[in-house]
Amino acid sequence: MSAGNEPSSGLTLHASNRLEILARELARTLLPPLEDPFRKEIIVVQSRGMEKWVRMELARHHRICANVWFPFPNSLMEFLFDLVCPDLPPSPLYGRDHLIWLVMKHMVRCLKGPDFEPVRSYLGETPRPLKLFQLSERVAYLFDQYLVFRPDMILRWEKGRSSHWQARLWTSLRKEVPATHKAALRSLFLKRMADPAHAPGGLPERVSVFGISTLPPFHLEILSALSRHIPVHLFFMNPCREYWGDIVSGKEEARILVHREKRGSGDLHLLRGNSLLASMGGLGREFFSVLLDLETTGQDLFDHPGEESLLQAIQSDILLLREPGYAGHPPRTVKASDDSIQVHSCHSPMREVEVLRDRLLDLFEKYPGLEPRDILVMAPDIEVYAPYVHAVFGLRDDRIPAIPFSIADRSPVREGGLPEAFLSFLELPKGRFEAASVLSFLEYPAVRDRFGIAARDLHVIRRWIREARIAWGMDEKDREAHGLPPLRENTWRFGLERLLLGFALPDEETLFQGIVPMDRVEGQEASLLGKFAHFVETAHQATTRLKAPKSAAEWARALEDLLEDFFFIEGTEAYHARRLRAAWEALSRAETLCGFVEALDLDTVTAFVRRRIEEKVPARGFLTGGVTFCSMLPMRSIPFKVICILGMDHEAYPRKTERLEFDLMADAPRPGDRSRRKDDRYLFLEALLSARRVFYVSYVGQNTRDNGSAPPSVLVSELLDYISQGFAPEAGPQDTVLDQILIRHRLQPFSPAYFDPARTELFSYSAQDLEAARRLLEYRVEDRPFMERALDRPGPEWREVPLARLLRFFSNPARFFLRERLGVSLGGPEKALLNTEPFVVHGLDRYLLCQKLLEWKLAGKDLAGAYPLVRGMGLLPHGAGGECAYEEIRLGVEDFAMRLRKTVGAESSWEMELDETLEGFHLTGKVSELYGTALVHYRQARAKGRDHLLLWLRHLALTCGDTPQITQSILLTRDGCWTYGVLPGARKLLAAYLELYLEGLRRPLPFFPESSYSFARELLVERKGESGAIEKAATAWRGDQYRRAESDEPHYQTCFGNVDPLGETFQELALKVYGPLLEIQKKIG
Template identity: 40%
Template sequence: EQSLAGTFLFLLDLPTNRCAAPAVLSLLETPAVRRRFAVEEEELARVRAWLRESGIRWGLDAGHRRELGLEMSGLHTWSFGLDRLLLGYIAGAGELYQGIAPCAAAAGGEAALLGRLAEFLDRLRDWHGRLREARSAGDWTELLLRLLDDFFAPAGDEDDHDALPELRETIVDCLGQCQRAGFAGLLSPVVIKTCFEQALSAPSPGQAFLSGRVTFCNMVPMRSVPFRVIWLLGMNDSDYPRNQRPATFDLMAGTPRLGDRTRRNDDRYLFLEALLSAREVLAVSRVGRDRRDNSVRPPSVVVAELQDYIDRSFSSDAGRACRQLTVEHPLQPFSPRCFDGSPGRASYAEQWLPIPGPATEPPPFLSSPLPAAGEEQRQVAVKDLVRFWSHPVRFFLQERLGLRLRAADELLPENEPFLPEPLQRYALGQAAVAAVLAGQGNEEQLQWLQATGALPHGSFGVNLFHELARLAAGLAATVTPLLADPVAALDVAAEIDGFQLSGRLDGLYGGGCVRYRAARLKGRDLLSLWLQHLVLNLLAPRQCALKSCHVATDRTVRLRPVADPGAELRQLLDLYRQGLGEPLRFYPETSRAWLEAWRAGKGREAEAAKKTWTGGFRRPGEGEDPAYRIAFQGDHPLESPFPALAQAVFGPLFAHLEDDDADL
């Protein structure tokens, strides 16, 4: 019922609402709305993915934004995103059409769902215009009942509580009061919304006031019935006395006079009534400390005044009288102070009882390696081997334990982009380099990125594009000479000491294997290049050189031919199989830092590894990855065999770097 009432109030607020993507999707998630538009619950995940991929943030269209006082284009509006989705479904991923960039997010069998989403948005636009005008009470009644029919469908299950009839009765009763009072004037949308906010927020009658030995109730006037014990909850400074924002049409609130009622004064009187009604015990509960930083939070002003009165009226050699009456409970139920025997804050929750004895470190994640999964472990695809060595511990958790640590972010953004996140910036840079290599001009790239909504609005987006264009031009100038004489991708089918290696090797040219990335060189880039370089040398095609090259924004790395690639791959495959049985103590960035320090010969290997693992100011360490925290809880990840693995994996790689790249 509360969900349906909140959805109804959201619809009444359409003329002034931003219609942000999360709010509108929440509207569609309401069961009654889903039934009306025939959207299944499992289909909401697809709709959410469409909204994210098409770039919808807020606003129905450009006209809606102008009504809100913002002279902006229709970028990132619902109309913008829906046009992209429909064009992508019809034409697929392709070129701009009349300034619209297609978004091919909807698959062939999802046409019906896309059509229902379009119908839902069309109905929102229609009612956004209808609810803006002032009307008589009778017209409002007819209009709002039609609004319920357009957006809500009754529950199909007889056992399911249907709140629609109650909502219809509320509409008829509220607006019927105007007719009974003989009011024939026009009612503005603000008045209507305020009226229904009050009607739908009024508490239900519920049970009788005095129905048992313990009574739970709100603090309302005329309930000053004597009780042996009265306990007041939630007496926080920001919650009591309550603040009431007056309605915009309330002229009395703008010019208050002596004798006008105020919510704060009423609440102060209610507190006095509760104080007088307590015969034996008055208990006041509040949140005394902030749960984030444990700082002291002040009580309600009426509680503070009561404390001051007690301190002035009573004196004690043990200190303030009020302090002796106050019991401070721990913020968390598992605090050891709940079980130290203090009668005022003793806990009886057995699940939080501390384990007796001295504190011990948590047990290791795995006490012994997992049993071998079978011979299928020896069927290895090249792409899986590359993925394993980019993060061996995460690969183990995902492939052997089915633990997914990087779930997609469920929160939809509701504001247009101002500055891209690091990953988004990298994706834009990578796309810009690919566009330059494909021969696209800057103007064409800018039009495409603006049409997709990937760039911020206005000059911010133009400045960002120029910065990306300079980055792409510099990287493309280095990469272009390496892309001469392209070679077709090679099929990989090789047997190495019982392992069956399969897959395809692409990115081959006359000069060898070429890779590039619009980012600084990472340890995983070196490992990926090394693995593909070994496969290239194992296949030894005649049409290209047995060399490999990776171009990054800060340096270019080249690898020489390998005399015995099978032996190097055999060692990496043996470690791969070991890493499928237990978390491997190999971390691409930290292991690289250790080996570089070892090659420098200054004895600072442990210091370099710890610095990369722990990070620093505004520089997260590799050890902050959740996969490492899970796999090495109660353990020391930089202990043996970490140094040996770093040398075994990165040692041969560094030995095959060309002389100019020997010192990375």
């Protein structure tokens, strides 16, 4: 079974501090061809990223890499067990997914046993399915670990040598599934391989294990037994060429000394060696100790990295087991230009990524041969940084060179799209079918496409839902199922029927079979309404079906139907659809393979599906040619010229793992056991050793509120302490070497410090941030106006002024300027959808209802009989509360209508056309609300400054002629009645307002109807003086507990957010606009 002149058997260890050297040695080892040319070469790796790198290295050395199988360690074990123990095939039921259901089934059976008291106290006598599933999931994980890390314990259990509840559970499970598992196969494999005379046939000719930092004793025993028959090569990274199995960290030394002191032991020699290796290398130290106990031949392939840079010097210290700063190792000098180790303290993850981009651009400029594919960026959890990476590196700006990148290790759910949409639908049956949740589901592109709804249609649908007063529940039966009275108002059925009936019967004031039509569907929107109604009905039917418990196989069919009914699958979504289908195929096997026939509820099924589809696919996005962003995972020791680690915060790394209280391995740990903290420490060390030119670390070390400092990860602190102890700066401005290495960044990327030639440690490649920094230096931001200079005077066409335009201008001059002159429409925050039925009628709803009832009252309708119609609009609280609220509003409307009738008398309303030419302006339009010789405007609300102003402008327009037909104007509101008589200078005054309108077309005027009215009234009417008037205006501008701040209006924020808007110009305009009005205004009630 030899390949070429290679020894026919034996375990050979190839150790090096450089993975490139190991790859070269692997290529040399594979040169002798296998005897069977059709057999695949076997190279065991721990990740698909490592497989990809090894393939490229072998192709570089051999010009080709073909017919190679790259199994993971567990896959190799299964392959060998099949070869050596074909008479005892392993059962798939011992896979982790299947174990969950087996454990869950037997947990219920065993729960009443005397040994299960701890479990009963946790689950209760009648456990909830989800809680039972979650516990079974954790126990199944432990059983899977026991099979590998404690096979002897599993075998003892099966011989009845334990009364622990886990042992009882395992033996119960084994009675149903007597098939062979990994622990039993291991024993049989070792027994059969121990007899050279009976070597099984069909073994591979050669096996290589490459780049794996650690292996459990289980795997090492199998490989050692295999090496008695075939050559087995282990290629592993060893950071130190000296023996370092006995070195201890400072903490370990202290712990040992305390223990020895308590026991009264004698002298003890403890070797510290290199402190970084001692502190971070615990995982490797245990692994190498186990390897030394095996019968092996060794080959050391160490390479001195040199000491030209700080990074190389530290790597050399570790290689030589040397501690700097002690006797014989004086501090070494770090050149001022040395950037091989960089530590950056930032204010937020976003700033970390922004700083990283600038630093990478700097490295590309310094090192012309450096390419994006030579850079690896890791983070403890890449999901935290992925949005910022897309925002910063995905920005397309011609002034900043684009850096190609890819992000690996992302959860498909966190990437959005089909998995996220599918899981969001599984949450719908758990709620009340709320309007916001249903619409949120419809917003996913795959869902919209399935129902033929375009993205631009969503704002129309949102408006329909809001105006139809849809809150939650499909209909009255749905409400009743939630323990509430079976009322129809504010349900989906209620709103959809209003919309559909409104399209067929546009009269909104007619009650048709208990439904009030809502005329909001126009023209082509009828088709959209049909699609939307179909979507809602389909979604409700599906959520109803999902609420019922089902068997695992039934759930699999239901989930498949859900995928078919709600999602249009094409392109990249096809990949996610395959992952989803794999999830419920695994669920189906709970019944078909595991015999789990109990009914499952939706919560349990959702938890299982979520776990399956949230599993990350590490190979995706790794080594694609650009900068690779990925999570910090074990076995990421692939060498890169530049290795960057983000998120090295004190609490974030090393990552904490919650120990399960019933983890029997943790009660009696052994060498080779898995430890998240040891993994993380060794991973950091491997990253430090794998960087060839630059090792870059960043963390959130400053507070965004007060710039307070926060420490980095303890591993970063250890690295900085090591550097501070053993290295000194070159002659320069830095006091210590850490001043050169540790850079504290500013809160904002446009800080002028980044563009100060004297601050060489801070720099930026962003032209946009440079411009912002310049402006920051040129102006104080709070004094910078919206416009540096006014626009040119508008053309003559703007002197043709419809009255409606003039009123629109004075309602909000800033909004008018932005929209009409700059073409900027800010809109405003979209109103939120209802999530509950109304409990009171207030705000805008109350005002609109009062106006509608007043309109009906003036038209002669009996308001006492209009309650069913108003109730059918969904504005009122349900039940008796709604009746009381309506009666209160009705009485108020009746009273106001009486006041209005007294004001207008028996006169009927009429309209008047305007056509006036004055001072070069042509004013046209139509004025309504005329009663006899009076203009009467009424609102069932408190009077606002805007009400007075708009009435005043119409009053001037009606009375500016030579023979005005109007003798007075009246404003009637809930809190008073005001009159305005004919003013002799109305024509000249109106022209002044038109000139203000013309000026407002050149620049936004600091005129705000409410704040300006408060100032003018306080000064001219209340006579409180200028300071009192400014204080009153400021209250209106800023708002208080009783009124909304006028400054919150988006157009005002845009135009006046950076200046004091209540200055001299504001005061002059307030008096100019409101002064004449207040002079002639009379309050009569």
